[in-house]
Amino acid sequence: MTAPAGRAEDGRTTATTDPATDRNPTPDTDVVALLMAQHGQIRNLFDEVEQSSGDARRDAFRRLVRLLAVHETAEEEAVHPYVKRTADGGDDIVADRLGEEKAAKQALSALDGMDVEDEAFLPRLLSLRTDVMEHARAEERYEFSQLRRLNDPTRLAAMAKAVKAAEGTAPTHPHPGVESGAANAVLGPMAAVVDRTRDAVRKALGKDG
Structure with missing residues (x-):
């Protein structure tokens, strides 16, 4: 007998290419899963920096700086605008x-x-670790939970794609003050980086994203 779509014959759930029917979200198909995975990577990199020294610490810190920079930029460009527009108390x-x-x-x-x-x-x-982890918990409690309540797997999949696109163009070092498009007018070359990030997000989400 042919197994139902999304199920193996032994009853196990199998991967599906349709995010709207995906009962096991992955970082590739769900923006919340993607950002939660990044929070885990950030925690691990803090551990690595703390527990190493010399060149190993420098390398781990460089990777931490880059991940934090691209993670926050991706959220600022892809996630926050949607939460602000659609969530209760956004x-x-x-x-x-x-x-x-x-x-x-x-x-x-x-x-x-x-x-x-x-x-x-x-x-x-x-x-910094204390502040970053408190921020991550606040995101998970107040922002990611709102995304879950919206219950739109197709949109969450599109947002995951947008976050990945943003990561490809986001700055690799922190730039305080670039938390919104309004701050970009006097930032010179940095504004161009943010503009490219925004363009990548819009392309990934479509004109209405």
């Missing part, structure tokens, strides 16, 4: 997250200019 939710992101990027920028062997580096990193 304006306040997004305003709070943008404030947290700006403060974290300022702290990250300061760390980015330090030697990782400086005695002040690790205490500042630990302080």
Whole structure:
């Protein structure tokens, strides 16, 4: 007997190419799953920086800086506008997250200019980690939960595609003050990077995204 679509003959759920019927969201098909996975990667990189030294710490910190920069830019360009437009209390939710992101990027920028062997580096990193993890938990509680309530798997899949597109064009170093398009007018070359990111998001989401 032929198994139902999305089911193997032994009853196990199989992968499906239709995000609207995907009961097991993955980072490729669901923006919440993608961003949650990135939160896990960020936690792991903080661990790696803390537990290493010398060149290994420098390498791990470079990767942490890049991941934080592209993660936040992708959220700012692809996720926050949709939450602000559609979620209950979206304006306040997004305003709070943008404030947290700006403060974290300022702290990250300061760390980015330090030697990782400086005695002040690790205490500042630990302080940043606390702030970043609190921010991640707030996103998960107040923003990602709203995305789940919207219950639109097709839109969540499109947003995952948009986040990936944004990551490909996002800045690889933190730039405090670039939390909204309104701040871009006087930023010169950085504005061009943000414009490319926005263009990539719009292309991935379509003209109505």
